Amino acid sequence: MDVIWPTIPDFLVGTRNTLFYCLASFPIALVLGMFLALMDGSRIVWLHGPARIFIEVVRGTPILAQIFIIYYGLGALLGLINPSWALLINVWTAGIGTLALNYAAYEAEVYRAGFLSVEQGQAEAALSLGLSPSQNFFHIQLPQAIPLMIPPFVNDFIYLLKDSAIVSVIAGSDLTSVLNSYVRTHASNPLPFFLLAIVLYLVMSLPVSYVAKRLERRLRAAL
Amino acid sequence: MNPEQNHNRTVENASLQDLTPIEGDLIIRTEKLNKYFSDKHVLKDINFEVKRREVVALIGPSGSGKSTLIRCLNALEKASSGDIYINGEHLDPNLSVKQLSPIRRELGMVFQNFNLFPHMTVLQNVIEAPLLVRKMPKEQAHALGESLLAKVGLLEKRDIYPGRLSGGQKQRVAIARALAMQPRALLFDEPTSALDPELVGEVLKVMKDLAYEGSTMVVVTHEMQFARDVSDRVVFMSDGMIVEEGDPDDLFRHPKEKRTQLFLERVLSVLP
Numbered sequence: 001m002d003v004i005w006p007t008i009p010d011f012l013v014g015t016r017n018t019l020f021y022c023l024a025s026f027p028i029a030l031v032l033g034m035f036l037a038l039m040d041g042s043r044i045v046w047l048h049g050p051a052r053i054f055i056e057v058v059r060g061t062p063i064l065a066q067i068f069i070i071y072y073g074l075g076a077l078l079g080l081i082n083p084s085w086a087l088l089i090n091v092w093t094a095g096i097g098t099l100a101l102n103y104a105a106y107e108a109e110v111y112r113a114g115f116l117s118v119e120q121g122q123a124e125a126a127l128s129l130g131l132s133p134s135q136n137f138f139h140i141q142l143p144q145a146i147p148l149m150i151p152p153f154v155n156d157f158i159y160l161l162k163d164s165a166i167v168s169v170i171a172g173s174d175l176t177s178v179l180n181s182y183v184r185t186h187a188s189n190p191l192p193f194f195l196l197a198i199v200l201y202l203v204m205s206l207p208v209s210y211v212a213k214r215l216e217r218r219l220r221a222a223l
Numbered sequence: 224m225n226p227e228q229n230h231n232r233t234v235e236n237a238s239l240q241d242l243t244p245i246e247g248d249l250i251i252r253t254e255k256l257n258k259y260f261s262d263k264h265v266l267k268d269i270n271f272e273v274k275r276r277e278v279v280a281l282i283g284p285s286g287s288g289k290s291t292l293i294r295c296l297n298a299l300e301k302a303s304s305g306d307i308y309i310n311g312e313h314l315d316p317n318l319s320v321k322q323l324s325p326i327r328r329e330l331g332m333v334f335q336n337f338n339l340f341p342h343m344t345v346l347q348n349v350i351e352a353p354l355l356v357r358k359m360p361k362e363q364a365h366a367l368g369e370s371l372l373a374k375v376g377l378l379e380k381r382d383i384y385p386g387r388l389s390g391g392q393k394q395r396v397a398i399a400r401a402l403a404m405q406p407r408a409l410l411f412d413e414p415t416s417a418l419d420p421e422l423v424g425e426v427l428k429v430m431k432d433l434a435y436e437g438s439t440m441v442v443v444t445h446e447m448q449f450a451r452d453v454s455d456r457v458v459f460m461s462d463g464m465i466v467e468e469g470d471p472d473d474l475f476r477h478p479k480e481k482r483t484q485l486f487l488e489r490v491l492s493v494l495p
């Protein structure tokens with residue numbers, strides 16, 4: 001226990017940083033994901049095609065590779081264009097960017113499934129009443145799809161809390177990065193640090209799980 | 224057309240309003256309408272007309288193309304060839320959804336499965352389109368919605384969500400919702416087929432009232448008694464074609480075509 005106490009402030013900072021990565025990247029993922037889903041659902045090939053390719057590439061490649069490509073590859077590329085642009089890519093922007101792009105691909109599928117589960121007849125009723133496509137989208141489709149999408153969004157956020165550990169590979173100063181540094185310096189007995197990190201991850205994810213469960217029950221009761 | 228001879232509703236309600244369909248005032252007209260689903264020929268050279276104040280019953284065996292026909296009228300299906308005119312306006316298949324909107328509003332659609340908006344109360348269901356599409360002021364829309372709900376006997380359900388209504392009540396709300404856009408004609412696609420038998424009557428009653436008020440209606444139905452009592456004209460479809468049409472009493476009593484006879488024998492065997 002004695003070795004643990006003095007490290008707790010560092011671990012708390014790591015926890016805060018992990019939360020920051022997640023809270024910054026998830027809203028971006030939700031917005032990007034919606035655009036991706038809209039593009040994917042479009043009949044216009046040059047909207048549909050790129051969206052589909054993006055989703056498949058992101059889902060089909062390891063996030064580890066993605067973060068390296070963005071941190072080193074994109075940084076170098078921007079540096080070639082304009083040396084000062086290379087500074088745009090640091091562990092924070094690369095970490096948040098990777099998580100946001102990665103999760104956008106997954107959230108796009110959640111949107112897609114949500115809109116698909118609104119009955120076809122709803123759009124027919126709306127259009128036959130003379131509603132425009134955007135009125136149909138905002139007044140009929142979206143309000144029915146959102147309650148269906150909330151549980152999977154919350155679930156994905158829990159996955160993101162764990163997946164955000166990936167930023168430790170570029171020393172992103174998140175909870176896992178802090179853990180790594182202590183494991184390295186206490187190689188003979190790293191177990192307490194692992195336990196501490198696990199507890200802190202659970203402290204973040206359990207409340208979210210709890211809220212998700214309750215939301216799901218409420219939404220199911222409303223149907 | 225001689226009103227005395229051919230429809231009961233004129234005779235019963237002559238005092239209310241003249242219900243004779245107006246010659247030459249065509250709300251709906253199709254010319255050589257064809258529809259294919261991939262290579263399946265579902266509508267074959269359909270020439271179909273509905274006059275103002277006319278009530279047309281569309282009958283025929285399953286798969287004959289009745290739904291497809293009325294869905295084409297509302298551009299829910301795209302015609303493959305031929306022309307559709309709604310109140311004289313050409314329903315061009317190349318129009319965008321936005322351009323279609325003003326033509327679509329001319330026809331109110333009532334679906335077999337109601338398709339009420341589950342996230343809105345009964346009143347909101349009825350006034351959503353007047354508010355959004357006709358840009359009606361809120362108070363006026365509320366008054367309109369309430370009067371229509373009163374008309375279908377559901378004013379006391381105004382603040383309830385559709386999920387808590389019976390099938391018959393849902394369909395009556397759907398009718399009120401269609402009426403709220405003050406369409407020139409109402410299209411019904413088997414409005415009572417999804418209902419428990421004991422709930423059919425309340426919906427038919429509302430439709431009968433509309434007919435007696437002089438509404439223009441096209442009703443796809445398996446309710447032969449309703450077709451006989453309420454419609455001005457029965458159109459029998461089979462295999463994507465209009466096989467026979469005419470005055471309900473004539474058509475039910477003396478069908479000319481073999482296919483009509485067979486169909487009527489089958490469905491009327493359950494009637495007195």
Ligand SMILES: Nc1ncnc2c1ncn2[C@@H]1O[C@H](COP(=O)(O)OP(=O)(O)OP(=O)(O)O)[C@@H](O)[C@H]1O
Pocket residue numbers: 260263265283284285286287288289290291292
């Ligand atoms: N979206 C579609 N895609 C392919 N085929 C279709 C589609 N909609 C209808 N059809 C086919 O078109 C034909 C006519 O169907 P339609 O629904 O118009 O018949 P109906 O007369 O309304 O029958 P019912 O009394 O069963 O409702 C049927 O053979 C049906 O299988």
Ligand SMILES: [Mg+2]
Pocket residue numbers: 289290291412413
């Ligand atoms: Mg049908």
